[in-house]
Amino acid sequence: MPSVAVVIPAAGQSSRFGGLEKKPFVSLDGRPVWQRSAELFWNRPDVSRVYLVLSPDDRADFRARFGHLIAFANVELVDGGAERFESVANALARVPSGVELIAVHDAVRPLGTPALIDAVFGAAAEHGAALLAVPVADTLKRVDAATNRVVGTTPRTGLWQAQTPQVFRRDWLLDAYARRADVPQPVTDDAQLVEAAGYPVVVVPGSATNFKITTRDDLSLAELILKARTGSREADQPPVRFDDEAKW
Ligand SMILES: Nc1ccn([C@@H]2O[C@H](COP(=O)(O)OP(=O)(O)OP(=O)(O)O)[C@@H](O)[C@H]2O)c(=O)n1
Ligand SMILES: C[C@](O)(CO)[C@H](O)COP(=O)(O)O
Numbered sequence: 001m002p003s004v005a006v007v008i009p010a011a012g013q014s015s016r017f018g019g020l021e022k023k024p025f026v027s028l029d030g031r032p033v034w035q036r037s038a039e040l041f042w043n044r045p046d047v048s049r050v051y052l053v054l055s056p057d058d059r060a061d062f063r064a065r066f067g068h069l070i071a072f073a074n075v076e077l078v079d080g081g082a083e084r085f086e087s088v089a090n091a092l093a094r095v096p097s098g099v100e101l102i103a104v105h106d107a108v109r110p111l112g113t114p115a116l117i118d119a120v121f122g123a124a125a126e127h128g129a130a131l132l133a134v135p136v137a138d139t140l141k142r143v144d145a146a147t148n149r150v151v152g153t154t155p156r157t158g159l160w161q162a163q164t165p166q167v168f169r170r171d172w173l174l175d176a177y178a179r180r181a182d183v184p185q186p187v188t189d190d191a192q193l194v195e196a197a198g199y200p201v202v203v204v205p206g207s208a209t210n211f212k213i214t215t216r217d218d219l220s221l222a223e224l225i226l227k228a229r230t231g232s233r234e235a236d237q238p239p240v241r242f243d244d245e246a247k248w
Contacts, residue, residue, distance in 0.1 A: 002100040002125050003048045004167070006041045007091040010034050010107030011055040011080020016214050022058065023213050024107040025065075029226040033213060035069060036110035040117060041103070042073040048099060051091040052107070053080045085187045089177050095170065101125065102173050104190045105165040108213040111225055117165060120204045124167035129199055131166035131191045132206030135159070163206040166190045172199045 014022040024034040034052065041047045052070065054062055056079050063077075070077065078094060080087035088104055095102060101124050105112070116132055123130035140154040166189060168176075173190065176197035180187065183196045191201050213219055 001046045002121075003098060004044075004046050004101045004103055004121060005049045005051065005095045005099040005170075006038075006047055006103045006105060006165075007051045007053065007088055007095075008034070008038055008041075008105055008107045009053045009080065009084055009087040009091075011053045011058075011087040012084065012108075013055075017216065017219075019216075023219070025058070025062070026219065028110055028213075028219065029223050029230070032066065033110050033219075033222075034107040035066070037105060037107050037112070038073070038075060040110075040112050040114070041105070042075065044117070046121065047103075049095070050075045051078050051094060052076070053078045053087040053091050055080050083187070085177075085180060085190070085193065088190060089180070092174060092177055097170075099170050101167055102170050103165045103167040106212055109164055109210055110213070111209050111211070111222055112165070113207070113210075116204075116207060116210060120165050120167050123202055123204045124169070127200065127202045128172055129166075129168045129191065129194050129201040130204050131189070131201065132163040132210060133160040133203040134163065134206045134208060136161055160203055162189050162191060163210050163212075164189075168194055168199075172197070 010024040017023040025032050028036055038050055038052060042050050050073065052075050054077055059077065076094065078091045081090060092102065101121070120130050120132050136156040136159040140156050141150050142152040142154060143149065144151050172194055176193040176199065179197055180193050183193055187193060195201050209225055211218060213222060
């Protein structure tokens with residue numbers, strides 16, 4: 001079983017989400033979104049370390065609200081940067097050399113499952129680099145932003161939507177990040193850097209329910225999915241919870 005470090009970027013501005021509270025910290029069916037994403041990993045025997053990347057602006061408030069959780073789960077906090085890849089780079093600098101694979105998972109993708117994570121960890125162990133993704137299902141239109149006029153239809157054959165976790169051999173990811181200045185912007189995921197560095201990356205079928213919370217509607221949908229799961233499968237095998245704060 002390879003040793004895996006997990007980087008969870010949570011240092012964005014949540015500008016498309018809006019409101020007073022940033023999306024990683026809002027409650028999703030009773031627990032904060034970041035916690036639901038992190039606890040997918042922190043009990044796994046193959047995960048040796050979890051790094052949670054926060055904006056320095058959020059750090060003090062985060063420690064006050066959630067310090068007991070990160071102490072119990074042995075999560076290390078890292079300062080974020082202005083772009084997602086800068087946030088991830090700050091965490092990569094902390095990963096020790098004994099780690100074989102590094103997984104990067106958005107703090108705002110709380111609905112992954114153990115089966116999906118097993119699959120992408122397994123593919124990364126076999127191929128060196130793997131990400132969850134789903135084939136594009138809708139017709140794609142290119143639209144002029146000023147007029148809302150359609151200017152073209154893009155064939156969707158062979159197009160997949162990238163999700164996380166994205167999992168890489170440590171040496172490949174560090175090499176790719178060391179060469180990130182050569183990659184044209186925008187850089188929107190970690191696999192893009194690994195691809196640009198010339199390493200082969202494979203996709204593993206993800207799930208429509210493993211979506212990223214971007215807007216308020218996404219949060220409402222995630223609540224519905226969690227409630228449906230609680231009524232069925234999750235009720236039988238609940239994750240370790242930290243509801244009883246008095247224990248910590
Ligand atoms: N400088 C950044 C930007 C993003 N992220 C994190 O990367 C994940 C995916 O980013 P996204 O959903 O785009 O979040 P935001 O950048 O916060 O969203 P927005 O673009 O609406 O501001 C999120 O967990 C976000 O907190 C980060 O750690 N550091
Ligand atoms: C990494 C990612 O989740 C892949 O879909 C995504 O690119 C990050 O979101 P962003 O909105 O592009 O920052």
